[in-house]
Amino acid sequence: MTLNKVHLVGRAGRDPEVKYFESGKVVCNFTIAVNRNTSNRDEPPDWFDLEIWDKTAEVAKNFVRKGSLIGVSGSLKFDRWNDRTTGDERQKPVIRVDRLELLGSRKDNEAASNSSGSYDDDF
Numbered sequence: 001m002t003l004n005k006v007h008l009v010g011r012a013g014r015d016p017e018v019k020y021f022e023s024g025k026v027v028c029n030f031t032i033a034v035n036r037n038t039s040n041r042d043e044p045p046d047w048f049d050l051e052i053w054d055k056t057a058e059v060a061k062n063f064v065r066k067g068s069l070i071g072v073s074g075s076l077k078f079d080r081w082n083d084r085t086t087g088d089e090r091q092k093p094v095i096r097v098d099r100l101e102l103l104g105s106r107k108d109n110e111a112a113s114n115s116s117g118s119y120d121d122d123f
Helices: 054-063 106-112
Strands: 006-012 017-020 026-034 046-053 069-082 089-102 118-120
Touching: 017 054, 026 054, 046 054, 046 069, 054 089
Parallel strands: 046 089
Antiparallel strands: 006 026, 006 069, 017 026, 026 046, 069 089, 089 118
């Protein structure tokens, strides 16, 4: 048995960037800042790169803005590439989002999108 599941709640670090492919697929990328549950308020947040596909990507494009409070569920993957100058293999962790939830107050959601709710790849 294997398990690769990630759940995060935080604020969007930037507006989503969307790419459309000739195949009809769409991908959305942005970051999320997640605060640690600690008494040290000076500790910076942890930052995670998000990758969202298809209908959920469209929802993110339309409703998520920098600063929006969101919840995501998905799996951890690693993007790998070779550095152009050194040829060394590089990698970075990315959360492949399956479910997106728009959180926060109604005022927050209206400011970002005029709506709120929960969306996943299966709707």
